[in-house]
Amino acid sequence: MIVPTNLILCMVCFVSVIVLHEIGHVDAFRRLGRKSKIVSCKGGLEIKADYKGLKNDQLLIIYLEGVIAGAVPIVGFAFFVTPVFILFAIPYAMMSRHDIKQIIRVNKQ
Secondary structure (H helix, E strand, O other), X not given: OOOOHHHHHHHHHHXXXXXXXXXXXXXXXXXXXXXXXXXXXXXXXXXXXXXXOOOHHHHHHHHHHHHHHHHHHHHHHHHHOOHHHHHHHHHHHHHOHXXXXXXXXXXXX
């Protein structure tokens, strides 16, 4: 069976977006002087870190940095490679809905 090159490129892009999303969270934690790491769970990735004692503006930075770090490659691939990659925005938004809900919650406080 021959796998089309575009399918492989799409799979690599999607996995890269997920990893970059989590790296964005880890980077934010480290810039705030907190330890964190990416762990595998439930067939995906998540951050293991201590959220206790964080202020709302710090939480906002953590959540936003993950969402932005994952969204940048989607826009980049869509702009520079092929517009088909903008279709990744839909599953990415679904994957990021927890972070987006937390951003809204923190902003309301």
